[in-house]
Amino acid sequence: MTALPPASRARRAVRASLPVALCAGLTAVLTACGEDPDEGTNGVGKLSATEIEAKAQGAADTAKAVRLSGTLVSKGGTYKLNMRLNETGAIGSVVTRTSTFELLRVGDALYLKADADFWTHAENAGGDEPAESDLTAADKLDDKYVVVPQDDPSYKQLRGFTEKNVLLDGLLELHGEVVKGDRDKVGGIRTIKVAGGAQGEGGTLDVSLEGTPYPVQFARGGGAGVVVLSDWNQDFALRAPAKEETVDYGRQLPRTSD
Numbered sequence: 001m002t003a004l005p006p007a008s009r010a011r012r013a014v015r016a017s018l019p020v021a022l023c024a025g026l027t028a029v030l031t032a033c034g035e036d037p038d039e040g041t042n043g044v045g046k047l048s049a050t051e052i053e054a055k056a057q058g059a060a061d062t063a064k065a066v067r068l069s070g071t072l073v074s075k076g077g078t079y080k081l082n083m084r085l086n087e088t089g090a091i092g093s094v095v096t097r098t099s100t101f102e103l104l105r106v107g108d109a110l111y112l113k114a115d116a117d118f119w120t121h122a123e124n125a126g127g128d129e130p131a132e133s134d135l136t137a138a139d140k141l142d143d144k145y146v147v148v149p150q151d152d153p154s155y156k157q158l159r160g161f162t163e164k165n166v167l168l169d170g171l172l173e174l175h176g177e178v179v180k181g182d183r184d185k186v187g188g189i190r191t192i193k194v195a196g197g198a199q200g201e202g203g204t205l206d207v208s209l210e211g212t213p214y215p216v217q218f219a220r221g222g223g224a225g226v227v228v229l230s231d232w233n234q235d236f237a238l239r240a241p242a243k244e245e246t247v248d249y250g251r252q253l254p255r256t257s258d
Contacts, residue, residue, distance in 0.1 A: 037183060041209040045192045049180040052194050056207045056215045060168050063214065065235045068167060070227030073220070076157075083161060084231070089238045090162035104145065105162040106240045110155060112253070116142035121254075145241040146249045154253040171218050171227060175202030183209070186216045187228065196221060 038045045044052055060066070065086040072079045083092030089105040099121065101114040119138035148155050160166055174196035181193030181204065190209040196202020206217040214232040219225075 038209070041190060042211060042213055044207060044213045045183060045209055049178040049194045052180065052192060052207055052213070053174060053178055053205065055213045056194075056205060057172060059212050059214045059232075060172060060229075061165075063233045065231065065233060066164065066168070066229055067231040067234075068171075068227055068229055070225060072225040072227065073223070078225075079161075081161065081227070083167075084236055085162065085164035085167065086235055086238070087164065090164070091236075091238060092161075094161055103158060103162055104238070104241065105159065106238045108150065109240055110148040110150075110159055110162070111145040111241060111246070112148055112158065113143065113145050114141075141247060141249070145246045146253070147246060148253060152253050171220070172205065172215055173203070174205060175221065187230065189216055191216050 044055055047055065065084065067082075067084050069082040070080070072081060077096055080095040081092065083090050083094075083103070085092075088107060091102075091104045093100065093102050099114070099118050101112055101118055104111040104113070116135075116138040119141045120135060148158055174194065176197040179195050179198055181195050181200075184191050184193060184206060186206050191206035192209055193204055193206055195204040200219065201221045203221045204219040205215055208214050208216050212232070215229050217226065217228050220227075
């Protein structure tokens with residue numbers, strides 16, 4: 001038998017390997033197409049949009065605690081929140097355009113803590129230069145817990161930032177026809193999106209596909225803020241501040257809007 005020249009043998013080897021390579025590639029594509037996107041998840045992604053929303057709301061309602069962080073835009077201003085909330089109270093911080101303060105609620109007892117600059121600004125909301133007495137008073141309030149009396153006009157507003165059910169009920173409600181969106185990841189957690197309206201004009205909710213189907217992120221419609229929800233059901237201790245950490249403001253507390 002006449003031996004093939006080296007070039008012919010190389011071409012024959014290439015032609016023989018092409019079908020094998022094509023078959024292998026086709027197999028990989030078909031396998032990828034056949035993958036179940038819900039494999040290893042809690043199965044919520046297979047449900048309808050309204051069922052997913054209901055599962056998320058049910059999980060949130062029964063949770064004992066949550067951390068809520070992000071931005072809320074309302075008629076009263078823009079607020080950046082970082083709050084840990086449970087069934088008896090909350091602790092965390094609130095930032096507005098003009099101020100930063102901490103809130104602590106234990107039962108009905110509500111406390112506000114801020115630095116001297118906050119109180120100096122509060123004493124001189126009219127824009128005048130602070131008097132020496134104002135600076136002295138602000139220094140005494142610096143980094144102390146100030147009791148917010150329940151009859152103070154600010155009490156209801158400030159307490160609203162510390163009420164788990166009030167915040168969640170207001171945040172997690174989708175408006176309009178609920179539609180199912182894409183799968184995504186938020187903070188490394190696999191999620192499924194549901195939205196109010198085709199463009200999310202009624203809000204967009206990311207629901208966890210891992211473990212309990214907790215809400216993970218909520219984008220409010222109209223660009224009214226995005227909040228991340230984490231540490232679900234991870235309870236934490238709350239205690240009233242010690243007497244030496246607490247002072248009375250002695251007058252009506254300042255409003256905290258922008």
